[in-house]
Amino acid sequence: MGRVLERLSLAEKALATLRELAHLKDPSPVERDAAIQRFEYTFEAFWKALQAYLKEVEGLEGASPKGVFRLAREAGLMSEEETLLALGMTDDRNLTVHTYNEALAEAIFGRLGGYADLMEKVLRRTRESGAL
DSSP: OHHHHHHHHHHHHHHHHHHHHHTOSSOOHHHHHHHHHHHHHHHHHHHHHHHHHIIIIIOOOOSSHHHHHHHHHHTTSSOHHHHHHHHHHHHHHHHHHHOOOHHHHHHHHHHHHHHHHHHHHHHHHHHTSSOO
8 A cells, every 4th residue: 555655645746846837827938838847747646646546456457547547437536527638638748748839838738727636636536535
């Protein structure tokens, strides 16, 4: 159980750094790009925390972010709507890692607040599941 708690703690700490920038009104290009960078590492910490929880607590193994999010839905950690948002978040994360485009960066920044809210809800639900 220690590994799961460690992963959850790392994800929560990463999320706190994303929250500092995700809801900024009219960010500078540097603030926007920093928020996107924080989104990338928060996303990684988030899905890996869920992966560890699902394996250790639920006995479910997912090898990719999308697979883990679908399993989280099956385990009751995410609703159908949240799962769809998480799948879209995965696509955005893949775009930020592999391409750079000013319009794309603006669009993804505009979705970061919703992604941060989703990750916070799911992490809280995971921690409060009673299994930890």
